[in-house]
Amino acid sequence: MKKVHNFFAGPCVLPGQAIDKAIEALKDFRGTGVPVVSISHRSKEWMQVMDECRALWKELLHIPDTHEVLFMGGGASLQFLCVAMNFLEKKAGYLETGVWAKKALKEAKGIGEAYAVASSADTTFNYIPKGFEIPSDIDYFHITSNNTIYGTQIKEDYDSPVPLIADMSSDIMSRPRDISKYALIYGGAQKNVGPAGVAFAIIRKDALGKVSRYIPTMLNYQTYIDGGSMFNTPPVYAIYIMYETLSWLKSIGGVEAIYKINRQKADLLYAEIDRNPLFVGTAAKEDRSDMNVCFVMAPGYEALQDEFLEFAKGQGMLGIKGHRSVGGFRASIYNACPVESVEALVKCMQDFESMKK
Ligand SMILES: *Cc1c(COP(=O)(O)O)cnc(C)c1O
Numbered sequence: 001m002k003k004v005h006n007f008f009a010g011p012c013v014l015p016g017q018a019i020d021k022a023i024e025a026l027k028d029f030r031g032t033g034v035p036v037v038s039i040s041h042r043s044k045e046w047m048q049v050m051d052e053c054r055a056l057w058k059e060l061l062h063i064p065d066t067h068e069v070l071f072m073g074g075g076a077s078l079q080f081l082c083v084a085m086n087f088l089e090k091k092a093g094y095l096e097t098g099v100w101a102k103k104a105l106k107e108a109k110g111i112g113e114a115y116a117v118a119s120s121a122d123t124t125f126n127y128i129p130k131g132f133e134i135p136s137d138i139d140y141f142h143i144t145s146n147n148t149i150y151g152t153q154i155k156e157d158y159d160s161p162v163p164l165i166a167d168m169s170s171d172i173m174s175r176p177r178d179i180s181k182y183a184l185i186y187g188g189a190q191k192n193v194g195p196a197g198v199a200f201a202i203i204r205k206d207a208l209g210k211v212s213r214y215i216p217t218m219l220n221y222q223t224y225i226d227g228g229s230m231f232n233t234p235p236v237y238a239i240y241i242m243y244e245t246l247s248w249l250k251s252i253g254g255v256e257a258i259y260k261i262n263r264q265k266a267d268l269l270y271a272e273i274d275r276n277p278l279f280v281g282t283a284a285k286e287d288r289s290d291m292n293v294c295f296v297m298a299p300g301y302e303a304l305q306d307e308f309l310e311f312a313k314g315q316g317m318l319g320i321k322g323h324r325s326v327g328g329f330r331a332s333i334y335n336a337c338p339v340e341s342v343e344a345l346v347k348c349m350q351d352f353e354s355m356k357k
Pocket of ligand 1: 010074075076077078100144146147148167168169170187188189191
């Protein structure tokens with residue numbers, strides 16, 4: 001197979017070990033003689049995977065007993081609606097830090113009153129707003145912990161006077177978090193914890209039941225709590241790959257261990273961006289994401305953009321083109337991206353600089 005370095009933003013790189021195990025399970029699931037996708041989701045073998053997967057979530061993120069872990073369909077985008085359906089009674093506040101945050105806010109506006117408490121739209125979302133106060137008269141405050149498109153990240157766990165809800169699609173399990181501070185953390189699995197097709201929700205059980213509307217069964221978090229995320233047939237293969245991805249994470253030392261590696265990878269790449277006269281980072285330095293590293297050609301070198309993309313591609317770099325809404329470059333260096341890939345990208349930037357000098 002061709003040697004490549006995978007920097008896609010999502011779906012994205014997954015641990016090779018998880019892919020190998022998933023292929024095995026597609027042939028013979030735990031000695032049952034049938035593929036994992038061909039066995040009843042009520043079988044004891046499958047129920048065991050569900051239990052083990054939930055247990056891995058709880059162990060890796062130190063999730064307190066007050067919270068439950070749920071697996072749902074529909075991706076993070078359906079969670080935008082679920083959040084408002086389950087939590088919005090009178091008014092909700094959102095931190096507007098990018099396109100995903102805006103989409104979450106839009107869904108809430110369709111359900112009730114919702115507004116942006118603070119926003120970084122004024123400078124194309126290249127920073128995280130600071131110095132705002134979380135209002136105490138809202139039902140919940142919604143944040144996007146990592147802004148996948150702009151490469152900014154909220155690194156602290158806010159103290160909030162109201163239930164705090166976070167879209168952690170693109171940095172879940174990448175760094176330790178104080179889960180007890182959140183009423184709900186959700187996201188699509190396809191950035192750090194598995195393939196597309198399953199979303200996760202970590203929910204504080206006593207935060208539910210505060211709205212008066214009818215909540216459709218499949219949008220109601222309570223349905224998933226009561227049914228162990230199996231009210232209906234769950235996305236079994238996506239959950240299975242997630243289970244293997246988390247098993248891999250545990251085997252290398254868990255979230256605390258991967259956090260150190262993630263910091264190392266990000267430091268390596270940002271250092272090159274800051275050193276190399278051809279490139280410049282786009283996110284405010286103090287808000288730079290450890291997961292999505294965004295940069296552009298430095299002033300005066302803009303015309304070299306396509307040439308660098310071609311050169312990088314020739315060196316095996318995949319997926320470094322920036323999001324279509326912002327342009328430039330984006331290297332997504334999620335958990336499963338090896339340090340070696342980041343080193344290869346740094347070398348590629350240095351080689352390009354030598355060529356142009
Ligand atoms: C990718 C992403 C989404 C969208 O996820 P889907 O599962 O495709 O709906 C939402 N929020 C963030 C922060 C993302 O990175």
